Amino acid sequence: MARTLAMAAVRETFEETGLVLGEPGDLGETGDESWEAMRALGLAPNLARLAYLGRAITPASRAIRFHARFFWAWSSDMTGKLGGSGELANLAFVPVREALDLPLVDVTQFMLEEVLRRVGVGFALPDRYPFFGYRKDQRHVRYG
Template sequence: MVLIRAARKGEPEILIGRRPARMGFLPGIHVVPGGRVDPEDSLPSGFASAPHPQIAAALGRQPAAFLHAALRETFEETGLLVGRPAAPESETTGDSELWRAYRVAGLAPDLGGFDYLCRAITPVTSRRRFNTRFFLADGAGAVGELAGNGELEDLAWCPAARLSDLRLVDVTEYVLETALRRWRDRIPIGSEPPKLLNYRNNIMKLSQPRQTGPMRAAQ
């Protein structure tokens, strides 16, 4: 999940954190919130919210599950809920910790506000293989106290001008560059198809995905 909001002077800032040094994969690297799609993410939230039609088509099977996972992982890793004020008469049936937190905060998820940035698959030589979808959402809709479960350290809203000071892998650099361009240019959601990032001879390649793969991380 890439969250971008305007700072006081209008310049963009991105929510980002650093993976702890103890991590076996990419220790000390700065990343955006994200993680695995869990079984509960495929269940209805109870809120009247659906993905943008073109985003749903690009994601294929169970598109809401990817977006639910992005919201849940962001809540777990940062303490923030991303959404919009819920209607006074809004009633939900979702009973997970995430949807209960939304109800308590008087919020509702806005799945239609997600743009799909890209899908990335790690190299075959990687110690761990990931098939990840990256999404962009409005950071102005993030509510709560910045904290989290410890999976990300030094959590902060980082000014875009300072991203070059962070330790980023090539995929994250591409994702943030694409997200910032869409944010600055006010690109409508769904108007740019997501690219597929994979590797040939350890060199990152971009292409247009032909189909979705097994559900994995929604970052």
């Protein structure tokens, strides 16, 4: 499942931002519009440059729930032009510390703080990864 989630992260990043975390290669025919666009560029996903950050589930009381995995990669490993499909507005590169001053939902703030924690330990792979969720509508974070 880890590879599938990482592939989805690369595809979604490409679809929503126009940026490709890729390397020269060929996925072969997939029938998927995004993968075919990446294939036309002569690129295949570069999963080695993608790092898992953590997982989150939105509260059960919300009408729409999300069960998300968060990943990070260096912008220098991306190719393409920041633009996207229109699903996201106001796309821009913002330093993490500056991003924390923006209005963010709690899970996004938490995951950006997790990036800073990783910076603080030299990006060493953690022994445990965060799970951000809710119990009875109260924020709950555990590492496992």
